[in-house]
Amino acid sequence: MINEKVDFKNFYEKYKELVFNLALNYTANKEDAEEIAQDVFETVFKKLEFFRYESKIETWIYRITINKSLDYLRSKKRLKNKFLSNLLFFNNKDGINEAVNFNHPGVEFENKESVQIIYKCLDKLPNNYKTVIVLLKIEGEPQKKVAEIMNISEKAVESLFFRAKLKLKDLLENEKDI
């Protein structure tokens, strides 16, 4: 048990920044990122002995964190929608179903407003579009690594990113119009 604890401590120290920052880049909220990171490390602690080393451990951690973040945002959005529809007795279509409650400590003050708008639009993108933008643009990972994490070809990453950018551009323009 002591060895297990020491190993896990080392493991945590090695990957804590990766997990926390990735979750933060999905949720743009410090508290949410903490909750996701906690959930990720609990899962890793339980499943590490069953890991078959068919892929790199880092890729595995990336995948767990991405899935947990997307699940977290989905459940938060559902909860918010349910609460508001109960409260207002109707479904409002715009704006109120956002899961992002912006509190990103890594964003500089002068960029805060524009990044907040981008996050608002990112939240409306399909999961794979959001993932490709977070990994390529915010995390700054190379295309090859993103392909490995998403389990698709590099070409597919390229075209996915192109489509994601177009969609994001549309959403940002709509946001400016409003």
Added chain:
Amino acid sequence: MKTSLEVLNKTQRVTPPDALYNKIMESISDRADIKLIYASVICIALLITINLFSFRSYNDNEFSSNKKYYLDSPINYLVYEY
């Protein structure tokens, strides 16, 4: 659009809070062992099954012994209402 995405590039890395590790360890140790939960469920199921069987066999015995008693009793022992 280009400038928007460039803004995202400027996002800085953040160090997670120190308390996070303790929080994780606490929640791991708080969680009940899954093997223990399975063992408890199996024990309870076994207990219920044994109880059901014993109840059923007790009922069967009771019925057959009563039946035997009435059949074997001599005619004089029967009591009628007046």
